[in-house]
Amino acid sequence: MLYRLFSSLSLKTPASLFRCIVHAMKPQVLFVLGGPGAGKGTQCAKIVEKYGYTHLSAGDLLRAERGRPGSQYGELIESYIRDGKIVPVKITISLLERAMDETMKENSEKNKFLIDGFPRNEDNLQGWNTNMDGKAEVKFVLFFDCSNEVCINRCLERGKSSGRSDDNKESLEKRIKTFLESTRPIIEQYQKVGKVRTVDASKSLDEVFAEVQKIFDKEG
């Protein structure tokens, strides 16, 4: 009887249905990359609202871990953030994995994730591949492309009220350098396999979101 039901769903065997369900529930991930202040967080909030993704900012997760009483990594994270350096992946990946697990434990249908600000370098990418291979599917990289000058000005403006220890000129020079030297090559790797969707992030907030919507209406 069950077999007849599976057949009526045009699935050959219960095993193939099982595989289908597992695939549907496997986390579907979009990596969101771009320079500091390119507008990743701002646009992610709009994507969440319209397309029902869960937004996980690697930077926010690290800042929360930095502030967690008793965290053994608090001081290390703060020094890396202030210097615009990239925190060792074992810390970041454990925070991301836990956040994904918690989201899906709460509601197993919430399997679409925007992972914002990760992977930022080769160590991050290798850590992701080692830990998440087979556990999550990376659909594409959403790349917010913006000049260094615009990025810096936006962060300096944000720094007037953000309280972030890295929204200042000295940290920003280091963050831009890290982005150009370590993160751009990761974007280029994904570009080579046709997995990058680029948005001109220098435009106004609404214009950027209009470009984002074109991408998501087609393949989000």
Ligand SMILES: Nc1ncnc2c1ncn2[C@@H]1O[C@H](COP(=O)(O)OP(=O)(O)OP(=O)(O)O)[C@@H](O)[C@H]1O
């Ligand atoms: N299209 C835009 N035009 C003008 N200002 C913008 C635009 N998008 C975002 N901003 C502003 O620029 C600042 C940085 O935006 P946001 O925090 O989204 O960037 P981000 O890429 O997430 O930065 P970071 O990587 O440093 O966390 C914010 O103050 C935001 O309000």
Ligand SMILES: O=c1ccn([C@@H]2O[C@H](COP(=O)(O)O)[C@@H](O)[C@H]2O)c(=O)[nH]1
């Ligand atoms: O995967 C990550 C993400 C972030 N960091 C560190 O945090 C800051 C701030 O990140 P934002 O994305 O701008 O919030 C970043 O400059 C890194 O120092 C990281 O190490 N790894």
